[in-house]
Amino acid sequence: MADKRTTADAAVAKLADGMTIGIGGWGSRRKPMALVRALLRSPLKDLTVVSFAGPDLGMLCAAGKVRRAVFGFASLDSIPLEPYFRAARQAGAIEASEIDEGMLQWGLYAAALRLPFLPTRAGLGSDALALNPWLRTVRSPYDDSEELVAMRALDLDAALVHVHRADASGNAQLLGPDAYFDDLFCMAAKHRIVSCERVVRTEELLAGGALPTLRIHRGMVDAVVEAPRGAAFTSCEPDYPRDEAAQKAYAASAQEPGGWAAYRERFVAEGGA
Amino acid sequence: MTSADYALHEVCVVACAEAWRGDGEILASPIGVLPSVAARLAKATFAPDLLMTDGVASLVSNGVVEGWMPYRTVFDTVWSGRRHVMMGASQIDRFGNQNISCIGDHARPRAQLVGMRGAPGNTINHPTSYFIPGHSTRVFVAKVDVVCGVGYDRAAALGPGGRFHGLRRVVTNLAVLDFESPDHAMRLVSCHPSVSVADVVTATGFPLVVPEHVETTRTPTAEELRLLREVIDPQGTAARELAR
Numbered sequence: 001m002a003d004k005r006t007t008a009d010a011a012v013a014k015l016a017d018g019m020t021i022g023i024g025g026w027g028s029r030r031k032p033m034a035l036v037r038a039l040l041r042s043p044l045k046d047l048t049v050v051s052f053a054g055p056d057l058g059m060l061c062a063a064g065k066v067r068r069a070v071f072g073f074a075s076l077d078s079i080p081l082e083p084y085f086r087a088a089r090q091a092g093a094i095e096a097s098e099i100d101e102g103m104l105q106w107g108l109y110a111a112a113l114r115l116p117f118l119p120t121r122a123g124l125g126s127d128a129l130a131l132n133p134w135l136r137t138v139r140s141p142y143d144d145s146e147e148l149v150a151m152r153a154l155d156l157d158a159a160l161v162h163v164h165r166a167d168a169s170g171n172a173q174l175l176g177p178d179a180y181f182d183d184l185f186c187m188a189a190k191h192r193i194v195s196c197e198r199v200v201r202t203e204e205l206l207a208g209g210a211l212p213t214l215r216i217h218r219g220m221v222d223a224v225v226e227a228p229r230g231a232a233f234t235s236c237e238p239d240y241p242r243d244e245a246a247q248k249a250y251a252a253s254a255q256e257p258g259g260w261a262a263y264r265e266r267f268v269a270e271g272g273a
Numbered sequence: 274m275t276s277a278d279y280a281l282h283e284v285c286v287v288a289c290a291e292a293w294r295g296d297g298e299i300l301a302s303p304i305g306v307l308p309s310v311a312a313r314l315a316k317a318t319f320a321p322d323l324l325m326t327d328g329v330a331s332l333v334s335n336g337v338v339e340g341w342m343p344y345r346t347v348f349d350t351v352w353s354g355r356r357h358v359m360m361g362a363s364q365i366d367r368f369g370n371q372n373i374s375c376i377g378d379h380a381r382p383r384a385q386l387v388g389m390r391g392a393p394g395n396t397i398n399h400p401t402s403y404f405i406p407g408h409s410t411r412v413f414v415a416k417v418d419v420v421c422g423v424g425y426d427r428a429a430a431l432g433p434g435g436r437f438h439g440l441r442r443v444v445t446n447l448a449v450l451d452f453e454s455p456d457h458a459m460r461l462v463s464c465h466p467s468v469s470v471a472d473v474v475t476a477t478g479f480p481l482v483v484p485e486h487v488e489t490t491r492t493p494t495a496e497e498l499r500l501l502r503e504v505i506d507p508q509g510t511a512a513r514e515l516a517r
Contacts, residue, residue, distance in 0.1 A: 026344060052344075053388075073388030080387055092381030098374060100393040102348045122352065122394030124434045125423035131379055146433050177330035178343040 001169035001202075004224045008038035011193045011223040015039075015158055018067075020048040022108070022154070022189055024161030024182035025234065028054040028077045028242055032162035032195050034230035039065065039160075040268045050108075050154055052101060052180065054082060054234060055250060059268075061088035062260040069094050070154060072101030076247055083254030099128045099135075105181055107154035112187030117150035124149055159189035162231045163216065164239060165208055166196040170221025173205050173213045176237045186220040195225040197239050279493050281446065282307065282512040283501060284465050285404070287493045288444045290315035292402040293357060298322040300342070300356040307511040308359040308404045310501070317500055351391060354437055357400040360392060364417040365403060367458050367479040369440040371396075371422030379419055392421035397428070400439045406515050408445035410478035425457035446515055448473045449490050454482040463490040 012035065015021070021039075025031035036056045039047075046067040051057050053074035060066050062084035074082035088094050099107075102122045110118040119138055123129055129137070129149065138150035161182040164175040172194050174182065186192045194216065205214060229236075233246035250267075253259035289311030293301050301323040303312040309328075316323045316334075324340075326347075327333045332340035342350070350356050363386055364372040373392060377383030395401055401422060405412055420427065428435035442462070443450040449462045460482035461473055470487050493501070501511075 071388060073390045075387055081385070086385040089375065089382055089385040096379065098379075098389055100389060101391050102351060102394040105345070105348055120352070120394070121397045121434060121437070122391075124393075124397050125420075125427040125431050125438075126389070126393035126397070127374075127379075127420040128389060128393045131419070144433065147431070148434065177341075180344055 001218065003168045004170050004222060005168050005199065006223050006225060008034050008195065008225050008227060009041065011035070011225055012038040012042050012044070014191065014223075015042070015044055017044055018046045019044075019157035020050065020155065022156040022159045022185040023049060023051040023056045024159065024180060024185045025054065025056070025231070026052045026178070026180045027073075027075045028234045028247060029178075030162055030176060030180065030231050030236050031056045031234040032160045032230065033232060033234060034227035035160040035162070035193060035195050035225065036060065037268050040264065050104070050156060052104065053085065055247070058082040058084035061085050061094060062254075063264070066094050068097060070097040070099065070104065072099055072104050076251065078242065078244060079247065079251050083251050084260065087254060097132055097134070099123065099132060100126070103128060103149065103151050104154070105184065106151040108181060108184040108188045110151060110153035111155045112184055115153060117152050119148040120151050121148060123151070154188060156185065156189035158191040158193065159185040160193050160195075161185055161216070162195045162227070162236070164197050164236070165200050165205060166194055166224050167202040167205060168199060168224060169202070170194060170218035170224050171202060171205060171214060172196065172216035172221060173209060174215050175209050175213055175239070179215050183215050183220065186216055192221045193223045193225065194221045195227040195230045197228055197230065197236065199224065199226045279498060280512060281465065282515040283493045283498060284490055285444060285446060285515060286311045286314060286501060286511050287497060288449050288490050289359060289402075289404050290318075291491070292359060292442050292444070293320045293323060296320060296323065296357050296400075298324065300324045300326075300350050302326075302356055302358040304358065304360045305404065306514040307406065310506045310511040312359070313505045314497060314500060317505065318497065348391075348394075351394055351398050354399045357402070357441070358395045359402045359404055360395070360422065362403050362405055362412060362422070364412055364414050365405065365443070366414060366417050366424060368424035368426040369422070369443070369452055369459065370417050370420045370424030370427060371403065372417040372419045373421050374419040376418055389419070389421035393423065396423040396438060396440070397435065398437050400441050402441045403443045405443065405445045408447040408473070408476045410476060413477040413479065415479050425452055429457070447476060450481070458482050460484065461487055463488040465490045466492060
């Protein structure tokens with residue numbers, strides 16, 4: 001089996017300007033922040049970010065990396081609004097493809113299954129359709145003839161996710177209460193980068209959790225990055241909770257002139273955690 | 274506190290709890306502190322079969338984990354229809370169209386809010402209620418800036434696609450409202466104690482349907498007050514949400 005271990009910066013160096021990048025986790029929960037920091041250090045620009053969004057999207061907006069965001073929300077959970085995302089939106093700095101969060105899942109699933117779309121009622125009657133002219137409806141071919149949203153596949157150039165354990169070949173283990181949609185992000189993407197709290201030997205994986213924790217297998221992964229506390233300051237239960245003080249400091253920085261530059265200098269510039 | 278032996282937030286909690294009466298064994302999804310207290314009160318009294326999560330991924334009943342409900346299962350449950358959500362609203366109109374996305378032009382909003390989240394999918398798939406702690410003409414508007422939660426006029430225009438849509442009630446710091454009027458325009462059901470019909474009409478930025486007889490919102494029973502103060506919300510968190 002191939003050894004896919006690499007560093008965050010080397011993994012991100014394989015990406016290109018203008019790519020569509022899906023980011024796993026949810027809100028301020030198990031976000032691949034070590035990989036996001038590598039994105040922030042890179043020269044990458046004009047990205048389309050697809051995310052159940054939290055500080056991942058916020059930081060990428062603050063750094064001017066985002067051309068377009070595909071999202072249902074952006075939140076820090078214990079702090080309801082993502083401050084840098086909010087600033088970018090209010091400055092008109094990004095193109096906002098805002099959809100229902102279930103539509104987002106459906107778009108990833110369609111991409112994973114190589115389908116052009118999947119039908120759903122979510123979005124009907126709301127402005128999720130009016131605001132997104134790239135989305136259309138479809139009529140059921142059966143007797144009901146019902147008109148449904150044809151949620152378009154969200155094909156990703158790359159996916160970034162953070163997991164608890166992985167082996168060197170990319171068999172990944174999720175030990176927390178919720179996998180979110182991380183497996184779908186990997187399946188929807190051409191290039192899949194997985195960071196983990198700890199790289200373990202393959203035979204150690206099952207000692208850490210039951211079979212269903214092995215949700216992402218090596219066929220879904222191209223690069224493995226060992227990144228202890230790689231989700232911080234977001235939560236990575238059961239390994240660690242959200243660092244609320246660090247999140248507060250991040251949110252507070254957005255209220256100060258030059259706040260992002262200072263924050264970036266302290267928490268992003270040096271490769272560190 | 275009112276002059277009686279209950280507080281306004283306790284009236285609101287009971288009014289929100291009533292939203293889930295008769296729902297049976299479905300997922301009750303209260304968004305926010307006061308609706309969460311309310312759903313727990315409903316479950317502890319007249320709606321014992323409700324399913325509820327801990328806000329993470331566990332289904333919890335009487336303090337015991339009874340099941341697993343990660344987000345993927347939540348979405349499945351939404352689309353299956355076996356759920357009743359109570360959401361907030363930064364804006365809501367006469368037919369119950371709701372906005373939690375942004376204020377102003379969507380391309381460059383004056384104020385970015387949390388985002389539409391699951392509001393479109395929720396409202397088109399299963400029963401929805403709203404809790405609005407600050408009843409004012411800023412929230413109750415003639416036209417919302419972004420339609421996130423779908424209202425009755427838009428659902429009706431969908432034909433069969435709108436057949437699972439249903440808005441049950443809107444609870445505010447002033448009153449209880451619903452959509453049980455001929456064209457499903459918002460109707461005043463009851464005013465909270467010491468609130469007048471005129472107070473509610475003045476705080477609403479569109480014409481309300483006001484029936485001839487408007488009741489006073491049901492006040493908490495002694496047992497409900499005991500449960501709220503001693504068991505469900507001894508810290509009084511619901512009161513703080515109302516005060517904001």
